[in-house]
Amino acid sequence: xxxxxxxxTLKRLGECFFILVGVPLGYLWDQVIVKAGWDFxxxxxxxxxxLVFVYAAYAGATIFWAEKRDQxxxxxxxxxxxxxxxxxxxxxxxxxCLVVLYAGLTVLSKSPFFSSVGxxxxxxxxxxxxxxxxxxxxxIGFLAILLLFGxxxxxxxxxxxxxxxxxxxxxxxxxxxxxxxxxxxILLLPFGAAFWKVYSRLDARPMNLQxxxxxxxxxxxxxVVISLIMVFFGRYLxxxxxx
Amino acid sequence: xxxxxDLSFRYGRHRVFQDFRLxxxxxxxxxxxxxxxxxxxxLLKLIAGVLRPQxxxxxxxxxxxxxxxxxxxxxxDSLSLYRSLTVGQAIRFHQDVWGVRTxxxxxxxxxxxxxxxxxxxxxxxxxxxxxxSLILSTEPDILLIDEVIHSIDxxxxxxxxxxxxxxxxxxxxxxxxxxxxxxDVEHIVDRVILLRSGSVLVDEPIGELKSKVKKIVATHxxxxxxxxxxxxxxxxxxxxxxxxxxxxxxxxxxxxxxxxLTEIISGFIGxxxxxxxxx
Numbered sequence: 286x287x288x289x290x291x292x293x294t295l296k297r298l299g300e301c302f303f304i305l306v307g308v309p310l311g312y313l314w315d316q317v318i319v320k321a322g323w324d325f326x327x328x329x330x331x332x333x334x335x336l337v338f339v340y341a342a343y344a345g346a347t348i349f350w351a352e353k354r355d356q357x358x359x360x361x362x363x364x365x366x367x368x369x370x371x372x373x374x375x376x377x378x379x380x381x382c383l384v385v386l387y388a389g390l391t392v393l394s395k396s397p398f399f400s401s402v403g404x405x406x407x408x409x410x411x412x413x414x415x416x417x418x419x420x421x422x423x424x425i426g427f428l429a430i431l432l433l434f435g436x437x438x439x440x441x442x443x444x445x446x447x448x449x450x451x452x453x454x455x456x457x458x459x460x461x462x463x464x465x466x467x468x469x470x471i472l473l474l475p476f477g478a479a480f481w482k483v484y485s486r487l488d489a490r491p492m493n494l495q496x497x498x499x500x501x502x503x504x505x506x507x508x509v510v511i512s513l514i515m516v517f518f519g520r521y522l523x524x525x526x527x528x
Numbered sequence: 529x530x531x532x533x534d535l536s537f538r539y540g541r542h543r544v545f546q547d548f549r550l551x552x553x554x555x556x557x558x559x560x561x562x563x564x565x566x567x568x569x570x571l572l573k574l575i576a577g578v579l580r581p582q583x584x585x586x587x588x589x590x591x592x593x594x595x596x597x598x599x600x601x602x603x604x605d606s607l608s609l610y611r612s613l614t615v616g617q618a619i620r621f622h623q624d625v626w627g628v629r630t631x632x633x634x635x636x637x638x639x640x641x642x643x644x645x646x647x648x649x650x651x652x653x654x655x656x657x658x659x660x661s662l663i664l665s666t667e668p669d670i671l672l673i674d675e676v677i678h679s680i681d682x683x684x685x686x687x688x689x690x691x692x693x694x695x696x697x698x699x700x701x702x703x704x705x706x707x708x709x710x711x712d713v714e715h716i717v718d719r720v721i722l723l724r725s726g727s728v729l730v731d732e733p734i735g736e737l738k739s740k741v742k743k744i745v746a747t748h749x750x751x752x753x754x755x756x757x758x759x760x761x762x763x764x765x766x767x768x769x770x771x772x773x774x775x776x777x778x779x780x781x782x783x784x785x786x787x788x789l790t791e792i793i794s795g796f797i798g799x800x801x802x803x804x805x806x807x
Contacts, residue, residue: 289613289621351610355648359608362578364625365598489578494540 286366286374294378297347301340308332330393337386341406344379345413346426353421359489368485376414383410401462408469409434415476418483419496433472436511440468443514446521475506529554530575530670530702535584537567537574544570545726547584554590554669555700557716559707559734561793562723563800568706569605571723572672575704576602590669598626601663605674605706607655609647615658616643619665626666635661638687653680660688664695671695673705677712685712692716710789720789722796730770730796734789741792742772746782753780757798768795 308329315323352358361371387403413430420426444464445457454460479502483495532550536543544567552558560568573579575586577597588596610618619631639657641650650658656676663671671692677685693716695701707713720737722730732740744750744767749758753769753776764782768791772784787795 286621286625288624289610289617292617351612355609355611356606357608357610359573359578359602359604359606360610363576363597363600363602363604363608365595366625486580488580489573490539 286370287377290374291378293351294344294382297344297350298340298382301343302336304336305329305332333393334390337383337390337402337406338409340386341383341409342413342427342430344383345410345415346417346420346423346430348375348379348414348417358487362487362489368487372484379410380407383407401465404462404465404469405434408437408473411473412476415473415480418480418487418492419499436514437465437468437472439514439518440472440510441465443517443521444468444471446524447517471510475503475510478506479503529589530704531587531589532571532575533585533587535574535581535586537570537579537581539570543726545574545581548726548728550721550728552702552704552719554702555696557696557703557705557718558721559705559710559713559717559719559789560721560723561707561710561797562729563797566723567726568723569674572602572674572704572706573604575670576600576604576672578602578604588670596670598666599669600672601666601668601670602672603656603659603663603674603676605676607652607659607676609655609659609662611646611648613647614643615641615645615647615650618647618658619643619662622662622665628666631665632661635664635687635691639684653684656680657684657688660691664691669701671701671703671705673703673707675706675708677705677707678709689713689716710793714789717789720793722793724800737792738787738789740771741787741795742769743767743785743787743791743795744769744780744782745785746780748781750780750782752776755799756795757802759798768792768798770795 308325312323312325312328315321352361383406384403387406390402409430412433413426416426416429420429441461441464442457444467445454445459445461448454448460448464449457479499482502483499486498487495530550530552532548535545535548537545537548548571550571560571562568570579574581577600588599591599610621613621615636623629623631636654636658639654641654641658647655647658656679659676677688680688689712692703696703696716703716705713705717714734717734719733720730721728730737741756744753745764746767747764749755749765750767750769753767753772756768756770758765758767768787
């Protein structure tokens with residue numbers, strides 16, 4: 286089972302990183318025709334970094350792609366394996382691939398910026414995976430991930446502000462990585478809980494008949510999170526204005 | 529042994545089963561039939577663990593303490609497999625999951641299936657035979673076969689059924705099959721279950737069913753017997769009766785005709801459609 290998932294992971298990786306072929310072609314185009322003096326390695330690293338993020342979303346969103354495309358859910362669920370083992374065998378190769386990509390990116394960049402990239406990659410991967418049960422469209426999936434990723438940038442300053450107000454941290458800028466981690470967890474929780482609730486009972490019925498629990502768990506929790514962020518982020522902005 | 533107790537299942541708002549019960553003893557070959565949409569395939573999927581009941585339970589008393597799916601072989605009507613894998617990869621995947629290393633190539637060789645071929649490139653018949661080979665490699669105690677036999681040609685059908693017969697003769701395998709082509713399976717079936725709106729309308733051993741369902745060719749309706757369905761011809765009619773009792777049929781003018789399984793099921797299903805106003 287793990288072998289098949291590893292093969293699938295490499296296939297998705299190949300599909301995603303095929304775009305990299307365009308970089309030397311673009312460079313050649315610049316050298317021969319445009320002559321704008323492109324820096325090959327800078328462009329290569331930029332495209333690679335962007336692709337790693339795209340891959341994180343793609344790997345998560347396509348976690349059940351083989352089953353959906355091959356209509357293999359009936360076969361998969363008839364196998365004597367637990368849902369946990371199925372999920373673990375799907376997550377492990379994809380996460381492993383992300384770790385390798387992240388390591389490569391960190392080595393290439395030699396930049397402290399990449400210290401928090403790992404967290405973001407895992408956040409995007411898990412979010413895409415949690416959303417993959419309800420969203421089939423690639424475009425809608427990417428938009429949803431972008432929206433929630435945007436929300437993350439409101440969440441963690443809000444978290445820092447609340448923690449500072451509660452005297453848990455000495456200043457807003459302290460423990461930023463921990464605040465980012467907690468914010469990611471808070472945003473992932475409603476979708477993770479909804480995903481697990483549906484996934485652990487998932488069977489071969491049409492997907493749309495099984496998603497009620499997903500919406501019942503994820504939407505109210507997300508609304509609560511967004512409401513709290515709106516309240517505290519407003520206060521945080523007020524405080525920043527007052528200096 | 530398989531026990532279905534108070535099973536309830538619905539697709540959204542559409543109720544398929546409510547407090548459904550069924551016992552199938554070890555080694556029995558059971559044919560489940562009924563009109564379209566009555567829940568035949570759904571029942572197999574529930575037994576296979578592919579669908580989960582909303583209430584009730586499906587128990588396998590002989591398989592206590594282990595995942596029953598380990599002893600079940602299920603061929604769904606959609607022939608669900610990873611179609612993007614090659615035959616060889618699909619075999620290895622199946623073997624890995626079950627932890628077996630044996631696979632008899634004999635059956636797939638008959639159908640000219642190559643290990644390097646993609647599963648999606650196989651014809652429906654080849655895929656059925658391949659699925660059967662996969663399942664047989666794990667030596668299941670319970671075989672669930674959903675309406676796949678009718679979709680394969682005469683040669684592959686014979687091959688499929690010959691392997692089933694060989695399996696039954698070798699060990700006590702319980703087989704539950706959903707079928708709309710009764711001619712091919714009549715000689716291996718022990719018991720016939722006819723479903724109607726998620727409940728059992730008829731549940732008889734095949735021998736008894738054959739003795740209880742008769743066709744009476746007569747000019748008048750046999751009032752002393754329960755008529756399932758009838759067909760009118762010029763000057764006479766054919767009446768499918770159940771239960772047929774020789775004592776009650778004594779005064780009837782007409783010929784009593786023995787029926788094969790196809791005709792028996794047609795009689796029942798004709799009655800179902802007649803009740804729904806479709807003739």
